[in-house]
Amino acid sequence: MRLDIKLPIGLFFSIIGFILILSGILDKQKIVSQLGYNFNLWWGIIILVFGIIMLLFYFIKKS
Numbered sequence: 001m002r003l004d005i006k007l008p009i010g011l012f013f014s015i016i017g018f019i020l021i022l023s024g025i026l027d028k029q030k031i032v033s034q035l036g037y038n039f040n041l042w043w044g045i046i047i048l049v050f051g052i053i054m055l056l057f058y059f060i061k062k063s
Contacts, residue, residue: 004061010054017048 024031024041032038 004058006054006058006061010051010058013047013051013054015051017044017046017051020044020047 020040021044024038024044027040031040
């Protein structure tokens, strides 16, 4: 069995992205007033998409 790092990387980035999205939604007023846009929400979406892509690569190769 070969080591495939796409699964743990995909899970890690998906979890971190989800946490950032929740943080961006819950603390919206404080972050938006300082930066002008919701930093945590946008980066959470980007990181979550990256994690999902890594998981897709893992499951496509596994099939």
